[in-house]
Amino acid sequence: MVSITRNIRFIGTEDDNLDMFEGQYPLVNGISYNSYLIEDERIAIVDSVDIRRCGDWLAALGEALEGKMPDYLIVQHMEPDHSGSIHELLMRYSDLKIVATAKAIAMLANFFDDIDFSPRTVAVKDGDTLSLGNTTLRFITAPMVHWPEVMMTLDETDRVLFSADAFGTFAMSSGCGWDDEARRYYCNIVGKFGASVQTVMGKLTGLKFDMIAPLHGPVLKDDLAHYWTLYDKWSRYEPETRGVLVAYASIYGGTAEAARRLALMLREQDAGEVVLFDLARHDVSYAVAEAFRMSHMVLCSVTYDGSVFPAMHTFLDHLARKNFRNRVVGVMENGSWAPAAGRLICDAVLKMKDMTVVDPMVTLHSRLHNCDLPVIRELAGAICKTSRC
Ligand SMILES: Cc1cc2nc3c(=O)[nH]c(=O)nc-3n(C[C@H](O)[C@H](O)[C@H](O)COP(=O)(O)O)c2cc1C
Ligand SMILES: [Fe+2]
Numbered sequence: 001m002v003s004i005t006r007n008i009r010f011i012g013t014e015d016d017n018l019d020m021f022e023g024q025y026p027l028v029n030g031i032s033y034n035s036y037l038i039e040d041e042r043i044a045i046v047d048s049v050d051i052r053r054c055g056d057w058l059a060a061l062g063e064a065l066e067g068k069m070p071d072y073l074i075v076q077h078m079e080p081d082h083s084g085s086i087h088e089l090l091m092r093y094s095d096l097k098i099v100a101t102a103k104a105i106a107m108l109a110n111f112f113d114d115i116d117f118s119p120r121t122v123a124v125k126d127g128d129t130l131s132l133g134n135t136t137l138r139f140i141t142a143p144m145v146h147w148p149e150v151m152m153t154l155d156e157t158d159r160v161l162f163s164a165d166a167f168g169t170f171a172m173s174s175g176c177g178w179d180d181e182a183r184r185y186y187c188n189i190v191g192k193f194g195a196s197v198q199t200v201m202g203k204l205t206g207l208k209f210d211m212i213a214p215l216h217g218p219v220l221k222d223d224l225a226h227y228w229t230l231y232d233k234w235s236r237y238e239p240e241t242r243g244v245l246v247a248y249a250s251i252y253g254g255t256a257e258a259a260r261r262l263a264l265m266l267r268e269q270d271a272g273e274v275v276l277f278d279l280a281r282h283d284v285s286y287a288v289a290e291a292f293r294m295s296h297m298v299l300c301s302v303t304y305d306g307s308v309f310p311a312m313h314t315f316l317d318h319l320a321r322k323n324f325r326n327r328v329v330g331v332m333e334n335g336s337w338a339p340a341a342g343r344l345i346c347d348a349v350l351k352m353k354d355m356t357v358v359d360p361m362v363t364l365h366s367r368l369h370n371c372d373l374p375v376i377r378e379l380a381g382a383i384c385k386t387s388r389c
């Protein structure tokens with residue numbers, strides 16, 4: 001069992017048997033459900049875990065308690081990946097009280113209908129504190145980061161911020177570093193709620209903490225400014241990197257070939273980092289994360305049944321759902337008899353906030369021809385000229 005501070009221990013679990021998180025995001029190395037034990041004169045548990053790992057979690061908790069009885073379960077978030085084992089916990093520790101926002105308490109009965117929670121809950125509001133003895137916990141409500149009932153908990157004594165889903169990633173160790181998987185987690189799962197994240201970051205500014213303990217992934221200890229800066233950018237919908245995501249959807253390869261040529265021209269014209277992304281072959285969650293990272297995108301799609309190709313449609317739909325905004329976009333379409341994808345892509349992009357579509361739009365007829373190269377080069381030049389590149 002890992003000690004976070006003298007009083008705080010990690011008692012979370014890892015689930016490497018789950019293929020998709022929240023029913024749609026492919027997992028590379030599984031997912032961690034973090035839970036913490038704070039021991040003082042009184043003992044608090046910070047969040048439970050998904051029911052899939054309830055047994056492991058109760059065993060880790062029992063071992064950490066060494067026969068002592070816990071006083072509080074702090075419920076920061078009622079999504080089942082964290083609330084799933086509450087019922088089992090309450091059955092095992094009959095004096096345990098739940099500390100949560102009124103909204104979380106209202107949700108409890110909907111998740112577990114065979115238990116009367118009313119004598120066992122303590123509702124807290126923004127700024128309320130709870131003393132465990134020497135340790136003072138301060139609750140900071142964080143509505144819509146990622147559900148309305150969410151709160152964070154600051155251990156003012158040990159200077160640890162329990163940040164709920166914020167500052168989390170998927171697995172404890174992803175193999176590709178924190179930034180990439182945390183970005184994919186943030187953009188896809190919390191990305192829609194940038195304004196709410198900004199509000200909470202405002203509340204946290206000025207509070208003192210040396211560690212951030214999220215509900216998924218590693219506890220963050222060093223260089224908190226790095227993680228804070230990324231969260232600030234992502235939640236403002238500001239790009240992290242000067243560069244272009246060239247995302248394409250192709251059936252027979254013609255559009256893919258043109259996208260590759262465009263990428264080469266962008267590199268020649270110093271567009272910054274250029275990433276080619278085949279929307280049909282990689283999960284859309286990676287494309288969304290790259291869109292958040294980059295300052296520019298070029299969207300390239302075949303026309304399919306008078307519309308855009310399904311993979312491009314899915315990508316645009318995910319971006320819109322996440323309130324994606326504030327980017328410069330180029331468009332390339334392909335069609336054999338009535339190309340229509342380009343106009344539909346423009347319509348979808350311009351429904352998002354603060355988006356600029358640059359001219360010229362490229363229209364291919366069936367495949368890339370030499371006569372298309374000048375207009376593709378012109379699009380690359382127009383992308384590079386825009387101020388944000
Ligand atoms: C099922 C299907 C539906 C299509 N629908 C249209 C269409 O509505 N309008 C059009 O101009 N081309 C349509 N096309 C043709 C493709 O857009 C065209 O062949 C394109 O050049 C394919 O580019 P690719 O080589 O990148 O796959 C369709 C192709 C397929 C296979
Ligand atoms: Fe969540």
Ligand SMILES: [Fe+2]
Nearest residue numbers: 079081165215
């Ligand atoms: Fe979560």
